[in-house]
Amino acid sequence: MDTQASNSEPSLEAQPEIETAKNLQICTLTVRIIKNFEFRVSKNIILQVDAARTTVGELKDICRTHIASDTKFKIFRTIDFNTLKIYTQAFGNKTQNLIINMGEDGFLLDDKATLEFAGIRNETELSFFNKDAYEAY
Numbered sequence: 001m002d003t004q005a006s007n008s009e010p011s012l013e014a015q016p017e018i019e020t021a022k023n024l025q026i027c028t029l030t031v032r033i034i035k036n037f038e039f040r041v042s043k044n045i046i047l048q049v050d051a052a053r054t055t056v057g058e059l060k061d062i063c064r065t066h067i068a069s070d071t072k073f074k075i076f077r078t079i080d081f082n083t084l085k086i087y088t089q090a091f092g093n094k095t096q097n098l099i100i101n102m103g104e105d106g107f108l109l110d111d112k113a114t115l116e117f118a119g120i121r122n123e124t125e126l127s128f129f130n131k132d133a134y135e136a137y
Contacts, residue, residue, distance in 0.1 A: 025052040027115070027122045031063055032087060032099070034129040035076050037137035040099045043073060051120050056084060057111030063128050083131040084108040090123035100127045100134070 028048050035041040045066050049059065064081060067073040086106035108118050108126075120126075 025050060025116060027051045027120060027124065029059075029120065030123075030125045031059075031084075032125065032127045033063065033067060033073065033076055033081065034099060034127055034133075035079055037099060037129075037133060041075075042099060043076065049115065051115040051122075054115050055111060056108045056113055056115065056118055059115060060084060060111070060128070079130050079133075081128050081130060083129055083134065085127045085129075086119070087125040087127050089119075089121055089125075100129070 026048055027050075028046065031045045031047060032042050033045060045063060047059075047062065047066075049062070054062075060081070067076050067081070085101060085108065087101045110118070
């Protein structure tokens with residue numbers, strides 16, 4: 001029985017794939033699309049994005065495209081969604097408000113920042129809404 005064959009290292013051909021996988025930071029995000037704060041009208045979008053390469057502005061565009069193309073979001077198409085805010089992160093504290101985190105922090109204001117730089121990790125929940133409606137709430 002040859003024990004060296006079972007303990008062999010991966011071939012050189014497999015190593016570039018390993019390097020590529022290390023450079024990707026695929027995150028599963030839940031984006032809560034909020035139409036109305038008072039009546040808590042919202043729907044969720046589950047996305048998988050590369051946090052190291054995707055910017056906040058690109059994530060907003062992905063959500064807007066999803067809203068425009070999915071028939072489940074037909075009633076949401078009249079709203080100008082312009083603000084992303086972190087609701088909660090995996091293993092973090094959740095707020096008492098079921099629709100949005102009412103704290104002062106968590107706004108993603110820089111559209112050119114990558115999600116990784118903005119503090120987005122795997123299984124982060126975000127809220128996407130109109131800032132004027134949020135301030136009125």
